[in-house]
Amino acid sequence: xxxxxxxxxxxxxxxxxxxxxxxxxxxxxxxxxxxxxxxxxxxxxxxxxxxxxxxxxxxxxxxxxxxxxxxxxxxxxxxxxxxxxxxxxxxxxxxxxxxxxxxxxxxxxxxxxxx
Numbered sequence: 001x002x003x004x005x006x007x008x009x010x011x012x013x014x015x016x017x018x019x020x021x022x023x024x025x026x027x028x029x030x031x032x033x034x035x036x037x038x039x040x041x042x043x044x045x046x047x048x049x050x051x052x053x054x055x056x057x058x059x060x061x062x063x064x065x066x067x068x069x070x071x072x073x074x075x076x077x078x079x080x081x082x083x084x085x086x087x088x089x090x091x092x093x094x095x096x097x098x099x100x101x102x103x104x105x106x107x108x109x110x111x112x113x114x115x
Contacts, residue, residue, distance in 0.1 A: 001070070001083060001100065002033065009071035011079050018067065018083065021101065034092075039067040042089040045082020 007014035019033030044065035047055070055063040055072055063069040070082040080100040087093040 010074040012071040
């Protein structure tokens with residue numbers, strides 16, 4: 001989950017895209033990334049009743065819990081669970097990643113795409 005800290009959330013920033021990064025014998029491969037707009041039709045990340053009350057009903061934030069707002073949770077494991085729920089609804093979500101990693105643009109070196 002690639003995020004921007006220009007729009008802060010509890011666990012990072014607004015998630016702008018989601019992609020696949022794999023490793024093989026110490027080599028990191030950065031695969032295709034899809035924009036957050038491609039995930040929005042697949043709904044929200046299954047917030048609990050308490051999360052809906054805190055982030056939608058009580059406060060001024062009114063978070064959507066779609067892919068853009070998954071970093072709203074102060075517990076990053078909830079962000080991963082929300083992404084998994086959305087991922088599994090997509091046509092490309094027939095396989096489940098081994099884990100989730102959230103990062104901002106400054107945490108990836110400029111040369112990461114080079115061999």
